[in-house]
Amino acid sequence: MRMIKIDSGGHFERVDATFDDLRKHFGGSPVEHVKPKRLIEPYCMLCDEEFLIKEDKPKPNIIGCFLYQTDIHGYPICGDIYIAKDALPEIVGLNDKDIEIVEKILNTFRKGLGIC
DSSP states (O other): OEEEEEOTTSOEEEEEOOHHHHHHHTTTOOEEEEOOTTSOTTEEEEEETTHHHHOSSOOBOHHHHHHHTHHHHOOOOBSOEEEEEEETTEEEOOOHHHHHHHHHHHHHHHHHHTOO
């Protein structure tokens, strides 16, 4: 499934991965499905559900925290995140148009957050 991976520094790349790949990347942790308010529908964020439990000094994901509105409620998103598409009842990969839309949104956020 095609997704966009965003690291803690706000850099992103296109990746092809399965849910098993994500679980392995997250060290066996469950993949958490998040519908952040600052990300337009039908897109969603996938992250490591147990990241804060596993890490001594977790580094917040600047884009993930912005999307999740950490600035409002204080609960951070840490580690790598992946952007996919909700096609309820499933989560599916991104097509070319989705990637163009999401990358444009991410570039706008990166510029606004000063991480160009």
